[in-house]
Amino acid sequence: MSKLKYALFTGCTAKQSTPELLSSTLAVAEKLGIEITILEEASCCGASHLQDFDEFLAHVLNARNICYAEKLGLTMITICNTCQLNSAMTKHALDTDPALKARVNEKLAEVGLEYKGTSEIKHFLYCLIDEYGLENIKDKVEVPLSHLNIAPFYGCHNIRPSELHHTSNGGENPYNPTSLDQLINALEGHPVDYDHKNKCCGFHVELQANHTSEILAGNAMVDAIDNNADIMVTPCPLCHLKMDTYQDDVGKVMGRDIELPVLHMPQMVALALGCTPKEIGLNFHVQKATHLTA
Amino acid sequence: MSDTRKVTIKAFRFNAETDYLPYYKQYEMEVGKDELILDLLNRIKWEHDGSFSYRRSCRHGICGACAIKVNGRATLACKQNAMELLDLFDNELVFEPSSKKRAVKDMIIDKKDFWDKHAAVQPYVVADIDPHPEHETKQSIEEFNKFLDSDLCIQCGACHYSCPALEANPDYLGPAALNAAYRFTVDTRDNAGKERLELTAEPGVGVWDCVKCFECAEACPKEINPIEKITKLHNMQFEQGVAKSNVATRHAEGFVRSIKKHGFLDEADIVVYSEGYLGMYKHLKTAMKMMKAGKIHWNDGLPWVDNVPKSKNLDEIQKLIEISQTNKL
Numbered sequence: 001m002s003k004l005k006y007a008l009f010t011g012c013t014a015k016q017s018t019p020e021l022l023s024s025t026l027a028v029a030e031k032l033g034i035e036i037t038i039l040e041e042a043s044c045c046g047a048s049h050l051q052d053f054d055e056f057l058a059h060v061l062n063a064r065n066i067c068y069a070e071k072l073g074l075t076m077i078t079i080c081n082t083c084q085l086n087s088a089m090t091k092h093a094l095d096t097d098p099a100l101k102a103r104v105n106e107k108l109a110e111v112g113l114e115y116k117g118t119s120e121i122k123h124f125l126y127c128l129i130d131e132y133g134l135e136n137i138k139d140k141v142e143v144p145l146s147h148l149n150i151a152p153f154y155g156c157h158n159i160r161p162s163e164l165h166h167t168s169n170g171g172e173n174p175y176n177p178t179s180l181d182q183l184i185n186a187l188e189g190h191p192v193d194y195d196h197k198n199k200c201c202g203f204h205v206e207l208q209a210n211h212t213s214e215i216l217a218g219n220a221m222v223d224a225i226d227n228n229a230d231i232m233v234t235p236c237p238l239c240h241l242k243m244d245t246y247q248d249d250v251g252k253v254m255g256r257d258i259e260l261p262v263l264h265m266p267q268m269v270a271l272a273l274g275c276t277p278k279e280i281g282l283n284f285h286v287q288k289a290t291h292l293t294a
Numbered sequence: 295m296s297d298t299r300k301v302t303i304k305a306f307r308f309n310a311e312t313d314y315l316p317y318y319k320q321y322e323m324e325v326g327k328d329e330l331i332l333d334l335l336n337r338i339k340w341e342h343d344g345s346f347s348y349r350r351s352c353r354h355g356i357c358g359a360c361a362i363k364v365n366g367r368a369t370l371a372c373k374q375n376a377m378e379l380l381d382l383f384d385n386e387l388v389f390e391p392s393s394k395k396r397a398v399k400d401m402i403i404d405k406k407d408f409w410d411k412h413a414a415v416q417p418y419v420v421a422d423i424d425p426h427p428e429h430e431t432k433q434s435i436e437e438f439n440k441f442l443d444s445d446l447c448i449q450c451g452a453c454h455y456s457c458p459a460l461e462a463n464p465d466y467l468g469p470a471a472l473n474a475a476y477r478f479t480v481d482t483r484d485n486a487g488k489e490r491l492e493l494t495a496e497p498g499v500g501v502w503d504c505v506k507c508f509e510c511a512e513a514c515p516k517e518i519n520p521i522e523k524i525t526k527l528h529n530m531q532f533e534q535g536v537a538k539s540n541v542a543t544r545h546a547e548g549f550v551r552s553i554k555k556h557g558f559l560d561e562a563d564i565v566v567y568s569e570g571y572l573g574m575y576k577h578l579k580t581a582m583k584m585m586k587a588g589k590i591h592w593n594d595g596l597p598w599v600d601n602v603p604k605s606k607n608l609d610e611i612q613k614l615i616e617i618s619q620t621n622k623l
Contacts, residue, residue, distance in 0.1 A: 012559040015603050017589045040606040043557040046549055048506045052528035053546040053621055060618040061553065061611065085508075107618045111610040160508035161519070174512055175367045176382055195366070200458050200507035207568050208542035209503045210576075212462040216505065245580055245589065284588045 004131055005035040007069040007076050007119070011083040012044050013237040020281025021237050024266040025079050025124060027280055031273040032132055032140060039076070041068045045086040047238075048157075048204055056103070062090035063104045064111075069119040076121045079266070081236035084123045085157035088164055091121055122168045123158055125235040125265055129179050130170045134186045142274035145189035148292070150268065151229035151260075152180030152191055153220060153243070154198045155236035174198060180233065180265070187272035194227040196220040203242040211253065217242050218254035225260055231289060235265040245286050261289035297327045299380055305338060305346065306390040308397050316397065318388075319343075325376050332360055332371040335389070335401070348401035355515065358450030362401050363390045368452035368513035392455035408451050411467050415475040415493065420486035437482045444477035444523050446516045453510035453520050459503055466503045467494070469510035469520035476523035479530065491536040494527050501527045502542035532621040539623060544568045547623040554615050557605020562590055 014022040029036045042065040044050070051058035066087065069076035078084040094101040095117045105114055122130075128137060158165065159174040166172075172179055177198050181191040202216030221243060224232055234240055243250070244262045251258040262285070270280045271292065282289050301323055308316035321342050325334065332350060339346045349359040353372045360371035365383045379387060389401065396403040453469040454460065460468045467475070475494050479487040494500040501524050510520040528546070531537040545568040552560045552567075562581075566574055584590045605611060 012561060015558060016561045017584065019588070041610075043605050043611045044549065044553050044559040046553075047559065049546045050549040050553070051525055052501075053532060053543075053550060053623075054619055055525060055529050056620055057550070057615065057618045060614050064610070064614060107614055110617055111613055113610075156507040156509075161511040163517075173382060175365065200505050200509070202458075202462075202505055204506045205459070205503060207545055207565070208497065208540070209459070209463065209505075212459055212466075212503065212505065215462040216458055241589075245584055249580070286583045286587045286589070 003033060003035055005074055006127065007072050007074040008036045008038045009042050009065060009076050009078050009083055009087065010038060011078065011080040014079055017241060018237040020267060020284040021079055021264045024264060024270045024280035027270045027275045028266045028273065037072060039065065039068050045083045047082050048086065059090045059093060060104050060107050062087050063094060063115040064108060064113060066091060066119055067108065067113045067115055070116055074119065076119050077124050077127055078121065079124050080238065081155040081157035082238055084121065087121045088168065092164055120168065123235060125179060126169045129183060134182055138186045141187055141272045143272055145187045145272050148189045149192050149228050149230045150184045150189045151194060151224035151232040152184060152197055153232050153234040153239055154180060155234055155239045156200050158235060159198060187269065192224060192227045192229045194223045196223040201239040201242045203238040206242065214250050214253040217246065218250040221250060221258050221260055222254055222256055229260065231261045231263055233263045233265055233268045237264060240264055247287050259287060261285060261287050263289065298324045299385055301325045301380060302386045303334060304388045306394065307400055309399050327377050329376045330372060331364060331369055331374045331376055334376055335371055347399040356448060358448035361392050361450040361452045363392055368456045370450055370452065370515035373515055392451055405451055408454050408470065411471040412449065412474060414467065415471050415490055416486055417474040417478060419478060419481055419484045421483055431483050433482055440480045441477055442522065443518050444473050446518055447473055448516060450515060452513040452515055456509045456513035458507060458509060459505045463503060465498050467499055472501060472527060473518060473520040473523045476527050488534065488536065491531055491534060495531045495536050495538065497540060497542065532623065537623060541568050541573065543623060550615060550619060554612055556602050557608050557611050558602055560602045
C-alpha cells in the first residue's frame with residue numbers, strides 16, 4: 001500500500017478548545033504511516049454562521065483554503081463535520097457555477113491565488129475507512145476495545161445533505177449510517193444501536209435557542225445511555241463540545257443525571273492503536289473517561 | 295435474482311376516537327420490484343384490513359397528500375419505490391405518520407400547525423393590482439431564476455415534520471413556511487417583502503432558530519433544499535437592514551470580526567461578543583469547567599485577550615475580507 005498523504009485543514013476548535021482532537025489525529029496518522037501537512041495558511045470555514053451574514057464572503061474564504069491544498073496537490077482532509085460541509089459546499093458551488101467561480105477567482109487573484117477545483121475534500125473518518133481500509137486498521141489494533149459499549153454519534157454535516165457528500169463519504173446513507181459502527185467493530189468494540197445516532201446535537205443554536213439545543217443533545221445522550229453505552233464517539237468536535245461541556249445543563253433539561261464521556265473519533269482509534277490516554281488528551285475532557293483503560 | 299421480496303411491514307395504528315394508545319400491527323407480503331410505498335399502503339387496506347387509513351390523491355408526486363415516514367425517513371409514498379427502501383433497511387419496513395403526536399387515524403395527521411405557519415408568511419403575491427391593466431406584469435428569466443426552485447413546494451410537510459428544531463420549539467416557523475417566505479419575498483411583483491423578512495428575523499420564530507442539521511434538505515421529495523432558502527433569508531435580513539442586533543446576528547457577524555483579527559475564530563471572544571458582558575453570566579459555570587479541563591487554556595496569556603493562534607498569511611485573509619464583504623450589521 002502506497003503511503004497516504006493529505007493536507008490537513010484543522011479548523012478552529014482543534015487549535016483551541018479541543019486540542020486533544022489535533023493531537024489524537026496526528027497520533028493516529030503516525031501510527032498508520034499517513035503523512036499529514038497542516039494547512040497553516042487556512043482560515044476559519046465560517047462554521048455555518050459566517051454564510052448567514054455574508055454567503056459570498058464565506059465562499060471566498062473557503063475557496064482560499066482549498067487553494068492551498070491544491071498548491072500541494074493533495075486531498076484536503078477535515079476533522080470537523082462542519083468544516084467538511086462548509087468546504088464541500090463551496091467546492092460544489094464553485095465547480096457547478098462558472099459565474100460564481102469567476103467572481104470568487106476575481107477576488108482571489110488580488111492575493112495571487114486561483115481556485116481550480118483540483119483537490120478533493122474528505123473527512124478523516126472516511127479517509128480511514130475508504131482509503132486506509134478497515135482490514136488494515138484491524139491489523140494494527142494493539143489494545144482491542146472489547147470492554148466497551150460505544151455509541152456512535154454521526155453528527156449532521158458529514159451525512160447531510162447526502163447529495164453533496166456521496167462521493168466523499170463512501171455513499172453513507174444519512175438514514176442508516178454505518179461507517180462509525182464499522183470502525184468500532186474493526187477496533188473490536190461493541191457498537192451501540194440507538195435511534196438518535198444520526199440526529200442533530202443542537203450545537204449551532206446553543207447561544208440563541210438554548211432550550212432547543214439542550215433538548216436535541218439530551219435526546220441523543222439519553223437514548224445512548226438507555227441502550228447501555230459506556231461512551232459516545234463522534235467525528236465532530238462541535239458535537240463533542242455540546243455533549244461534553246454542557247452535560248450538566250442537558251441533564252437538568254432532561255430531568256436525568258447524565259454521565260457519558262464523549263470521545264473524538266481519532267481518540268478512539270488512537271486508544272486501540274496503543275496510544276496512552278495522555279498522548280491523546282483524554283485529560284482535556286470535562287466528563288472524564290476514567291474507565292476507558294480499565 | 296428474484297423480482298420479488300418477502301417483506302414484513304410494521305404499521306403504526308391509532309384511532310383517536312377509540313384508542314388510548316397507538317400500537318403497531320404486522321403485515322407480511324411479497325413485494326414486486328415496481329411497487330411503490332403507496333401500493334403497499336393500498337395492499338394493507340385492500341388485502342388485510344379495510345379500516346387502515348391514509349391519505350392519497352394525485353398519485354403523481356404533485357399533491358403531497360401521501361407523505362409518511364418509513365423507518366424514520368420522510369417519504370412521499372406515491373414517488374418512492376419500495377425495493378429501494380428494502381435495499382436500505384433489509385426486509386423490514388416500519389410505516390408511521392409524518393408526526394406521531396399529530397396522528398388522527400393511522401397515517402393521517404392533523405396538519406393544522408403546518409397550515410397555520412404557512413399562512414403566517416403570507417404565501418401569495420401581495421400587490422395593488424390595477425383592475426384594468428394595460429400590460430402584463432412580466433418577470434425576466436434572471437428574476438424568475440432567483441426563486442431557486444422554491445416555487446416547486448407541494449406542501450407535503452415532509453421537511454416540516456422532519457425538522458428537529460420544530461419538534462423542540464413549536465413556535466419556530468419551520469423549513470416549509472420559510473421556503474414559502476423566501477419564494478414570495480424574492481418575487482419582484484410582491485410588496486410585502488419587508489414584512490415577511492421582519493417575521494423571519496424574529497427570535498424564537500424565524501430563521502435564527504434553524505439548527506442547521508439539513509434534515510429538511512434530505513427530506514424534501516421535490517429536492518427544493520429549504521435550508522438554502524433559509525440561508526438566503528439570513529443574508530437578505532442584513533442586506534435590507536432588517537437584522538436587529540441580538541445574540542444571533544452578532545454571532546454571525548462576529549465571525550468576520552474574528553477572522554479579520556486572527557484568520558481563525560476566537561472561540562472565547564465570539565461568545566462574549568455575541569452575548570455581551572452581561573449575558574456572559576449564563577456561561578460562567580461552563581467556562582470554569584472548560585478552563586479546569588484545559589479546553590480554555592492559559593498557554594499564551596489570559597483567555598479572551600487576543601491569545602488565539604493566527605493563520606499564516608493573515609494579510610491575505612484581511613484583504614479578501616476587505617474586498618469581498620458585502621454586508622454590514
